[in-house]
Amino acid sequence: MIVVHHLENSRSQRILWLLEELGADYEVRRYQRDTKTMLAPPELKAVHPLGKSPLISDGDTVIAESGAIVEYLVERFDDGALAPARDSAEFLDYRQWLHYAEGSIMPLLVMRLIFGQLPKQAPKLMRPLMRGIEGNVMKRFLGPQLDLHLDYIEGRLQGTGHFVGSSWSAADILMSFPLEAASARTEGNRPAIADFVQRAQARPAYQRALERGGPYQLLG
Template sequence: MIVVHHLENSRSQRILWLLEELGAEYEIRRYNRNAKTMLAPPELKQVHPLGKSPLITDGDTVVAESGAIVEYLVERFDDGTLAPAPGTAEHLGYRHWLHYAEGSIAPLLVMRLVFSQLPKQAPRLMRPLMRGIESNFMTRFLGPQLDLHLDYIESSLSATGHFVGSDWSAADILMSFPLEAAAARATTDGGKARPAIADFVERARARPAYQRALDKGGPYALLS
């Protein structure tokens, strides 16, 4: 039995969605963030030394890292619906997006979250300085990098509305978390409108399997 060690408001929500799309049986063990630090609880370290989510266990097997978990579950349960056949050009593109989701776009979004918290967490007298540092970093580096990557994603989605082919794949599911965050950015802080990304997020959230995963996973609010 697959057990998903599910941290609230985290990337592990995608793993629940994937399992629902696959029609696989699984169990959820929920973990709550620390109310002050928003960090994962120490209990997750009993499952994996890093104490991060998502994690799955399959008997004695522990699988960490979102991309590795997706590949493990697709190899075990997919009937060819959510991943192109190995050796094809489509599979190479599929693999690209599996790695891109966590290796390229996610670190930029994490940096944005961290730097946005600097003025809020600093002592009152230091807040103007921290706001200046945040603004300078966003203007000189992070903002242009985010625009570069989001424009690339927007262009990639424009043709078919999906990252591989013209239907849903596990690559779409893995890319959903950063795109939900990007869609939130576009509406909350004046980010550039990107209709293909907005449409992708709307269609993802309308998927019956996505809705079932929400029902089972509990409240889900992106940290943005």
Template sequence: MIVVHHLENSRSQRVIWLLEELGLLYEVKRYERDRKTMLAPPELKAVHPLGKSPVITDGEVVVAESGNIIEYLVETHGGGKLIPPADTADRLRYRYWLHYAEGSVMPLMVMTLIFSRLAPMSPALLRPLMRAIEGKVKTAFLGPQIKLHLDYLESELGRSEWFAGPEFSAADVQMSFPLEAAASRGGLDASRPRLATFLQKIHARPAYQRALAKGGPYQLLR
């Protein structure tokens, strides 16, 4: 039996969604974040040494990292679903988006979150300095980089309805989290209509709704 070790408000939500899209049987084991640090609880280290989510177990097999989990589930249990045909341009695009999501755009979302917390978590006397540092980083680096990537993604969805071609695939599942993060804290709004429509379409999918019901409340950290 596949078990999703599901940390609240995390990347593991899209693993549950993928399992629903594939129609596979699975169990969800829930973990709550530490209310002070918002980090994963130490119990997750019993599953994987890094103690992070997402991670799944499939019998004796332990699989971590979002892209790796998605590839494992699709290739091992997918029966050809949610993946473009081999040796096609769409398969190459599919593989690209699986890696791009966490390798290129998600680090910018994480940095945005970290810098937004510098001032609130600092001693009162240091908060003006921390706000100044945050502002400089956002103006000089994060803002321009996020704009560059969102413009790129908007243009890519002009090539086809979904990221890897005309058909919905697991690449769209992988891309969901960074785009939801961008909508939450990265400036993604209706000014980029293709990306806004993408989010609307995935949120309306029955499997996405079932995943929300099974995974519990889902709200990205700000």
């Protein structure tokens, strides 16, 4: 049976959602973040040397990395509903969005989270300097890059409301976490992204995943 090593408030929530969409049997082992550092607990290193989430185990096989986990589960359990056929015109598009989620948009969102924490974590006398650094990075790099990528995503979703074809796929599920994060923290009118997030969160499988995974909120 698939075991999801599920860290609270993390990207592994998408893996639970995917498994619910696939109708696969799985077990959830929950891990709590350190209340001070918000990092994963050391127990996860007993599963994988990096001690990061998401992680799944299938017998003696342990798989890390969101995209790799999604591909593994889709290849094992999907009946063709959540991924296009490999010989179809849509498959290359599907693969691109699987990699884009973690390779392009998430690093920018993580950087924004880190720089946003600098003034809060700095000693009191250093906070004005940290706020200046944060503002400068946002103005010169992160802000323009986020706008570039979010406009790209918005344009994509304005077509069918999905990243591949006109129905839900594993690419949509993988893209859900960065778009939830972007919707929660990014100003600007991007109705297609907002609609996508709303529709994703309303899916029965998404709601079942919340029940299995426990309380869920975005960090930062």
